[in-house]
Amino acid sequence: MSPDTPLAPDAAALPAADESPGTPPAATVTIEDAGAPSVLDDESPRTPQSPAEIFRVFTRLALQGFGGVLPIVQHELVERERWLTREQFLELLAVSQVLPGPNVVNLSLMFGDRAFGWRGGLAALGGMLLAPLGVVLALTVAYAHCAQQPVVAGVLRGMGAVAAGLIMGTGIKLLPALRKNVLGPVLAFTFAALMFACIALLRIPLAWMLGGLGAVACTLAWRRLAP
Amino acid sequence: MTPAVVAAPAGSDWGGVFAQFLLLSLLSIGGAISTVPEMHRYLVDQHHWLSNDQFSAMVAIAQAAPGPNLLFVAVLGWGIGGAVGMLVTMIGILLPSTTLTLAAARWGETRRHTRGVQAFVTGLAPLTVGLVLSSGFLLGKPAYGNPWLLATMAATVALCVRWKISPLWLIAAGGLVGGLVT
Numbered sequence: 001m002s003p004d005t006p007l008a009p010d011a012a013a014l015p016a017a018d019e020s021p022g023t024p025p026a027a028t029v030t031i032e033d034a035g036a037p038s039v040l041d042d043e044s045p046r047t048p049q050s051p052a053e054i055f056r057v058f059t060r061l062a063l064q065g066f067g068g069v070l071p072i073v074q075h076e077l078v079e080r081e082r083w084l085t086r087e088q089f090l091e092l093l094a095v096s097q098v099l100p101g102p103n104v105v106n107l108s109l110m111f112g113d114r115a116f117g118w119r120g121g122l123a124a125l126g127g128m129l130l131a132p133l134g135v136v137l138a139l140t141v142a143y144a145h146c147a148q149q150p151v152v153a154g155v156l157r158g159m160g161a162v163a164a165g166l167i168m169g170t171g172i173k174l175l176p177a178l179r180k181n182v183l184g185p186v187l188a189f190t191f192a193a194l195m196f197a198c199i200a201l202l203r204i205p206l207a208w209m210l211g212g213l214g215a216v217a218c219t220l221a222w223r224r225l226a227p
Numbered sequence: 228m229t230p231a232v233v234a235a236p237a238g239s240d241w242g243g244v245f246a247q248f249l250l251l252s253l254l255s256i257g258g259a260i261s262t263v264p265e266m267h268r269y270l271v272d273q274h275h276w277l278s279n280d281q282f283s284a285m286v287a288i289a290q291a292a293p294g295p296n297l298l299f300v301a302v303l304g305w306g307i308g309g310a311v312g313m314l315v316t317m318i319g320i321l322l323p324s325t326t327l328t329l330a331a332a333r334w335g336e337t338r339r340h341t342r343g344v345q346a347f348v349t350g351l352a353p354l355t356v357g358l359v360l361s362s363g364f365l366l367g368k369p370a371y372g373n374p375w376l377l378a379t380m381a382a383t384v385a386l387c388v389r390w391k392i393s394p395l396w397l398i399a400a401g402g403l404v405g406g407l408v409t
Contacts, residue, residue, distance in 0.1 A: 003265065009246065010262075016248075035344040059405055061240075062293065062294050062295065063293050064293065065294055065295065067387070069294065069295050071294075072352040081403075083404055091331065095331075095332065096328070099324065099327060099328045099331055099350070100253050100254065100255050100256050100291060100323070100324045100327060101252060101254060101255055101321075101323075101324025101325065101327070101328060102255070102258055102259040102293045102295055102296070102297040103258050104297075104323075104326070105295060105297060105321070106324070106325075106328045109325055109328050109329060109332075110328060110329075110332045113329055113333075114332075115331060118329070121325075121329060122309045125325070128294075128295060128296070129295070129297075131294075132292060132293050132294020132295065132298055133294070135292050135293060135294065135297060136292040136294065136299070136301060137302075137305060137313075138304050139288050139292055140285070140288055140305055140306070143284070143288055144387055148271050148282070151406050152406075152408045153280075153284075153334035153409075154403075154405045154407075154408070154409040155386070155402040155403075155405045155406040156284040156287055156288070156405065157280070157283075157284070157369055157370070157373075157376060157405045157409050158376065158379060158401040158402050158403065158404045158405015158409065159284075159287040159288075159290070159291060159398050159401045159402045159405060160280075160283035160284055160286065160287040160366065160369060160370070160401075160405075161367065161369075161370040161376040161377075161379040161401055161404075161405070162379060162380070162383045162397050162398050162400070162401030162402075163283070163286055163287045163290045163366060163395075163398065163401075164363050164364075164366035164370065164382040164383075165363070165367070165379070165382070165383025165384045165387070165397075165401075166290070166363075166387055166397065166398075167251050167260060167263075167359060167362050167363035167366060167382055167395055168360060168363030168364065168367070168380070168383075168384050169363075169383065169384045169386075169387035169388045170260075170359055170363075170387075170396055171356055171359035171360035171362075171363055172360075172384065172388050173387075173388055174356045174359065175356060177352070177356075178356060179354065180351055181349055181352055181353065182345075182349045183349065183353065185348070188352070188353040189352075189353070191353035191354060191357070192288070192353040192354070192356045192360070193357065194357070195353070195354045195356075195357025195358060195361070196357040196360050196361050196364070196390065199264045199357065199358060199361040200264060200335060200361035200364040200365060202359070203264075203268050203272060205265065205268065206244065206251075206254050206262075206264065206265040206358075207254060209354070210254060210256075210351075210354070213354060214350070214351055217348050217350035217351065217353065218347055218350030218351065219346075219350070221345075221346040221347075221349045221350035222342065222343070222346035222350070225342050225345055225346050225349075226342075227342070
């Protein structure tokens, strides 16, 4: 795991708004007749041939994803396999950020589903999760065998401190994105600080916070978005 | 790391764990990282199935391995109850969100340009940032009593905010520091 996941704050800033709302994102199979020029229009996108191929490609890209799978997904699907144009990729990403669940997992699922229905979705999901799961469990079991050794425990504590720092750093890097939030910088930073105080310091359950503070924030945003 | 567990959930508790992770799946807006504080509250503070040290070590193991960051959930599940624990937590965290994603994707993505969806996304953005910072703060708990670890964490924050360094190098460096001085 890593602080790779693009988080919701970026969603509103994605250049998705310039696409006409009425056009559903073209499925990979219909891009040729969509007629719209794309960044890669000189190289027409290809389509995956079978769920098995999707499984293979997603396994390959998941195993490369040290400290962040999303950049690899973009590279493999858009640049290497050319299964998606850059626009289609952003489109999928924006949708996967709105929905609950890990973004990369949502994105894989939607990609596979568009190509081959639920079999494709399952193939993408399985490719993304199964092989890395094997690796991570092997590491866990190996750790369990030598956890009593002071050096091993020390190494893990050091790695844990870095893991915490990486996530903290990701949060800090996201802060400037709040300045562009429709709520305005003061309100947006206040909400972020309140959330930190209630969750990290007071340990209030997340459901209460989303139901309370979340509802207030979304209502305010709704009002400010008035046409 | 099953042997190190303080007290594993009893058979009757697995339903509760499953329900908790089903709920977390629906609350995980903004990615898997945003569920760390809630998992910490549930597994460490409320049920004492894991210690602070164990929780942070498990997340660190998942972070050192390739793959989506969601896999820390599998390691936590394995930690509280082996293969059964892993299945319960992973199915719990995946089932609601994947079902919802498939349904919503087919229902029509065009709606994300509507005012309601925009208000939802931008309204939750500040809360998501607060959640990510909370995750970092809580995972850092084992480091706060040790000046070396605290310095390692602070240096990581400074380095990754200012430069693009592969997390893998930073984690390796952290392991080195941890092995030498703690």
